[in-house]
Amino acid sequence: MFATFIIQIFARYVLNRPVGWSEEVIITTWLWTVLWGAAFILRESEEIRFDIVYSLVSARTRRVFTVLTGIAVVALYGISLPAAYNYVGFMKVERSAYFHIPINWLYSVFIIFSIACICRYCWLTYQAIRGAKPPESDPAQLPE
Numbered sequence: 001m002f003a004t005f006i007i008q009i010f011a012r013y014v015l016n017r018p019v020g021w022s023e024e025v026i027i028t029t030w031l032w033t034v035l036w037g038a039a040f041i042l043r044e045s046e047e048i049r050f051d052i053v054y055s056l057v058s059a060r061t062r063r064v065f066t067v068l069t070g071i072a073v074v075a076l077y078g079i080s081l082p083a084a085y086n087y088v089g090f091m092k093v094e095r096s097a098y099f100h101i102p103i104n105w106l107y108s109v110f111i112i113f114s115i116a117c118i119c120r121y122c123w124l125t126y127q128a129i130r131g132a133k134p135p136e137s138d139p140a141q142l143p144e
Contacts, residue, residue: 001030004026005022036112039112039113039116040116064128073117077114078118090104
């Protein structure tokens with residue numbers, strides 16, 4: 001992604017001949033990197049929280065927060081998943097401007113992301129109900 005960005009800057013400002021395909025590559029790689037990373041690479045301790053409140057409450061209250069958040073996330077992603085799937089499926093009729101890749105292939109990462117989030121929050125909710133220790137609020141405080 002970065003190399004493509006540099007190529008675009010060079011082509012636009014040095015050669016005065018911008019290349020259009022670079023924007024398509026950058027947007028696609030950014031979309032896949034962010035959603036794939038959020039679904040599979042980001043640890044729970046690295047998730048964004050309202051630390052002001054979360055760090056002040058007891059472990060039991062943190063578990064309650066985890067259960068409530070898990071139920072909300074699973075419900076919202078679960079409700080939106082059929083519509084997202086239909087939209088991504090519908091986008092098969094469109095193709096990207098330069099590489100002519102079906103747009104549904106490019107957006108399919110959102111379906112993967114949604115399913116991964118549902119699974120992750122089902123697991124976190126289950127763990128919190130069982131009484132497992134909730135994640136720390138500050139990843140810098142976690143032991144390496």
